[in-house]
Amino acid sequence: MKFICVDLNIDTSSIYMQRAYRLGAPSRDKSRDQARPLIVCFRDYEDVENILSSAHKLKGKPELGINRDYPxxxxxxxxxxxxxxxxxxxxxxxxxxxxxxxxxxxxxxxxxxxxxxx
Incomplete structure (x- = not known):
């Protein structure tokens, strides 16, 4: 939720995350500790749309990104x-x-x- 609040500047008090999980196995080499992708399922569709419409605020931050999870x-x-x-x-x-x-x-x-x- 910190990412949504700080990087996207969205009030998270009314956002409900149903579940969140990381993809891939953690790195055994702790010196190369890279962030793994995160998949989040939100309860309300409006929250998803609000987050996606704020994704432009991540421009210039190549380490961060938001995408839909399509089949x-x-x-x-x-x-x-x-x-x-x-x-x-x-x-x-x-x-x-x-x-x-x-x-x-x-x-x-x-x-x-x-x-x-x-």
């Missing part, structure tokens, strides 16, 4: 969209190109590419 299928589908996303972003006005959930390329509010058609 491998979605991660792979989004990585297939990424080259086209960069191409479309360069060719269109700012803020008109984004990747929608689960893996849709949206340009000027129209779905251009959808990896999951169902």
């Amino acid at each position: 491998n299928e979605i991660v792979e589908a989004r990585s297939r969209i990424w080259p086209k996303f960069k191409e479309m972003k360069a060719a269109n006005p700012p803020r008109t190109v984004h990747v929608g959930y689960p893996a849709k390329l949206i340009v000027q509010k129209k779905v251009v590419l959808d990896e999951f058609l169902d």
